[in-house]
Amino acid sequence: MKYSVTALTLLIFTVVAVPVFSQTPTSTPSGSLSDEVDKLKEKVAEKVEQLKETEKAVSGVVTEIDKNEWVLTDADNKKISVSIDDTLTNFFDISGTKTTDLEQDDIDKGDYVFITGPEIGESITANAVYRDQKYMVISGKITNVTAEDFTINVLSVDKTDYVLDVESKTNQRMLNIKTLETEKIGFSKLKEGDSVHVVVKGNPENTSQTRYAALRLLVIPNEYFLQ
Amino acid sequence: MKRETIVAIVFGILLGAGAGLFVLFQTNNSDEAKVIPIESDDKKVVTQAVTASTSQAQLVISAPAAGAVVNEDSVKISGKAPLNGLIVFQSPVSEEILKNEKDDFTVEMPLALGENVIQISVYSGSSTPQEQTLRVYYLKDE
Numbered sequence: 001m002k003y004s005v006t007a008l009t010l011l012i013f014t015v016v017a018v019p020v021f022s023q024t025p026t027s028t029p030s031g032s033l034s035d036e037v038d039k040l041k042e043k044v045a046e047k048v049e050q051l052k053e054t055e056k057a058v059s060g061v062v063t064e065i066d067k068n069e070w071v072l073t074d075a076d077n078k079k080i081s082v083s084i085d086d087t088l089t090n091f092f093d094i095s096g097t098k099t100t101d102l103e104q105d106d107i108d109k110g111d112y113v114f115i116t117g118p119e120i121g122e123s124i125t126a127n128a129v130y131r132d133q134k135y136m137v138i139s140g141k142i143t144n145v146t147a148e149d150f151t152i153n154v155l156s157v158d159k160t161d162y163v164l165d166v167e168s169k170t171n172q173r174m175l176n177i178k179t180l181e182t183e184k185i186g187f188s189k190l191k192e193g194d195s196v197h198v199v200v201k202g203n204p205e206n207t208s209q210t211r212y213a214a215l216r217l218l219v220i221p222n223e224y225f226l227q
Numbered sequence: 228m229k230r231e232t233i234v235a236i237v238f239g240i241l242l243g244a245g246a247g248l249f250v251l252f253q254t255n256n257s258d259e260a261k262v263i264p265i266e267s268d269d270k271k272v273v274t275q276a277v278t279a280s281t282s283q284a285q286l287v288i289s290a291p292a293a294g295a296v297v298n299e300d301s302v303k304i305s306g307k308a309p310l311n312g313l314i315v316f317q318s319p320v321s322e323e324i325l326k327n328e329k330d331d332f333t334v335e336m337p338l339a340l341g342e343n344v345i346q347i348s349v350y351s352g353s354s355t356p357q358e359q360t361l362r363v364y365y366l367k368d369e
Contacts, residue, residue, distance in 0.1 A: 055295075055296040056292065056293075056294040056295060056296060057294050057296050057342075057362075057364040058294060059342055059362060075360075094340055094341035096340070097339075097340050098340075099340065099366075099367070114341070114342050114364060116296060116364070116366075130341060130342075130366075132341040132342050133341070134342075135319040135342070135344050136344065137317050137318070137319075137344055137345075137346035137360065139317070139346065139348055139356065139358065141354070157355065157356070157358060173322065175324055180313075180324060180325075180326055182322065182324060195350075195354055195356075197315055197317040197322070197346065197348065199317065199318070199319045215319065216317070216319065216322065218315065218317060218322045218324075220313070220315065220350070220354075222354065224313070224350075225350070225353070225354045
């Protein structure tokens with residue numbers, strides 16, 4: 001009898017095992033520190049990559065130069081403050097497909113530039129300043145075609161009347177309303193009432209200028225809208 | 228086996244099970260958060276979309292962001308525009324025209340070194356377009 005009681009008791013304690021949950025997991029201090037450092041490194045690398053991907057630039061005409069504090073005026077006539085650092089800011093000129101180094105003194109008031117760098121408050125600390133050509137895209141309706149001097153008048157969406165010189169080097173294209181492809185055209189195809197998108201070289205020193213030489217010209221014939 | 232022995236064994240089992248359940252529930256209710264998790268910034272990313280300033284607000288450019296700096300000589304422009312609208316992309320380098328047969332569009336535009344002014348116009352049922360001007364900056368990796 002005693003043997004059977006002992007055997008039964010042992011069996012019960014072997015089979016019915018209560019799991020222990022009260023123990024707090026601990027990790028070795030050296031392993032934990034190494035993990036944290038790795039995570040921190042990963043986060044820094046991610047941030048650097050993110051900053052590269054989200055890097056932005058602003059552009060405008062240099063309207064004020066006061067030692068290392070510049071003011072740009074952008075396309076919407078908004079003033080942008082720029083801080084120049086003597087040792088950190090680099091200066092470049094963009095011409096065609098080449099970028100060449102410049103000195104700070106090479107950039108004057110009236111130059112068109114774009115700037116990369118962090119925006120702190122309402123000022124941008126310039127990492128790099130690039131002097132570039134200003135381009136504009138004008139769109140509107142052709143209101144007049146003058147064959148004598150190869151000009152067209154375009155009334156833009158904001159109601160500005162532009163006079164555009166169509167030169168032999170102007171790239172002129174028109175939408176084929178059946179195929180929706182663009183085709184090369186000559187001056188004789190331009191007519192009043194058509195919609196037009198024109199690329200011109202801007203003049204940073206005269207923002208009120210309304211006469212330009214057209215570089216590219218894309219026409220959407222009025223017939224497209226009458227279909 | 229004596230009756231008292233069997234009663235003692237059953238009583239012991241019940242007592243043990245009770246103690247086990249007590250320990251189990253007490254542990255579940257206790258503060259387990261000993262490790263502070265590192266919060267991921269991925270959840271905080273907010274996508275900003277630029278909407279045309281007209282009252283219809285139907286032309287939306289979702290990428291790239293205005294003023295984006297890229298190191299490739301082309302950029303994919305994507306966004307939303309009215310169905311069947313005629314979308315015109317005009318830049319100093321190139322032009323593209325497409326009819327928006329879906330709700331959204333994607334087009335690849337070549338870039339010149341430096342600033343690229345890209346005007347996006349959409350004609351939808353009228354010869355007056357909705358317009359947006361996008362500036363993208365292409366800089367080669369030095």
